Every structure is written in C-alpha cells, then in structure tokens.
C-alpha cells in the first residue's frame with residue numbers, strides 16, 4: 001500500500017502477530033530463568049517495548065539499554081561504531097538477549113556482541129525485528145528474527161531516516177526507494 005509517507009512493507013498487524021510469537025518463544029526458551037534484555041538505542045525501543053510485554057509474566061525480565069551509533073544521518077554505513085551510552089547494570093552470569101531493530105551489515109551487532117560476551121554473560125542471544133540480506137560482518141545465527149526484508153532503506157516502528165519517521169506504526173520504504 002502506498003501512502004503519503006512511503007510504501008508499507010510490513011503492516012502493524014503483521015508486526016503485532018510476529019512479536020507475540022517471538023514473546024512466546026522467548027518465554028518457552030527461558031522458562032525458569034531470568035532473562036536480561038539489552039536494547040540497542042535508539043531504533044530498538046519500540047520492538048523492545050512490545051516484545052517485553054509479550055514475554056510471560058512467569059519469566060522474570062530485566063532490561064537495560066546501550067546507545068551505539070554507526071550511521072549518522074546517511075543511508076549508508078560509515079563502517080565505524082561508537083558507544084555513546086553504556087549499560088548501567090552488570091550482565092555477569094546473566095542470560096542476555098541483545099535486542100535490535102535491524103541487522104543490516106551486521107557491524108553494529110558484531111561490536112555489541114563482542115563487548116557483551118567479554119563481560120561474562122552466562123548466555124548471549126540476539127533478537128532483531130528485521131534482518132537484511134548479506135549481514136556479512138556478523139556470522140553467528142540470529143536467534144529471534146521478526147522478518148527478513150529486501151535490501152531497501154526502511155523506516156518506522158523505531159527506525160529512522162535522519163531521525164524522522166520512528167513514530168510510524170509500521171515498516172515502510174520511502175517512495176523514492178520503493
């Protein structure tokens with residue numbers, strides 16, 4: 001569907017249903033354990049907010065955030081990652097899930113994974129709402145993936161273009177990219 005603000009690639013309903021499934025899967029996989037979600041700001045905030053509510057109340061959940069930037073205001077990666085805000089809690093001995101909105105080149109995830117795995121987490125998994133093809137920089141499997149998408153620049157549901165469009169309730173391709 002084409003709208004005044006790009007073409008909808010994944011609708012609100014599809015996102016809601018898929019996140020509910022991921023929440024059920026996490027609840028099953030971590031039954032009897034406490035899980036620590038680490039959201040990578042800013043893009044992951046909306047996915048994390050929904051997925052945390054989709055996890056069973058019988059599974060205790062902790063949450064913290066890191067701010068990592070690799071893109072600036074351009075649509076292509078700069079190839080570098082800066083940690084702008086670090087975690088406020090220790091993850092030593094914890095079962096951690098890194099929560100991302102999108103894995104594109106995999107560069108951000110590669111850096112975050114390496115940083116967190118050096119901090120003594122008991123286990124470390126990855127949940128991402130979106131996965132683009134060719135994530136060559138990160139070669140481990142992604143444990144929880146919402147949707148595999150084509151190699152288009154997408155916005156909405158937390159994802160931005162020059163800091164805009166994060167508030168869209170769905171995932172869209174801007175018109176000149178559709």
Ligand code: PRP
Nearest residue numbers: 041042043069070071104105106107108
């Ligand atoms: C985006 C996104 C991921 C990363 C994915 O973050 O949120 O963290 O890029 O790209 P990669 O796999 O090629 O590394 P960005 O740096 O744009 O910051 P933001 O989340 O604040 O928008």
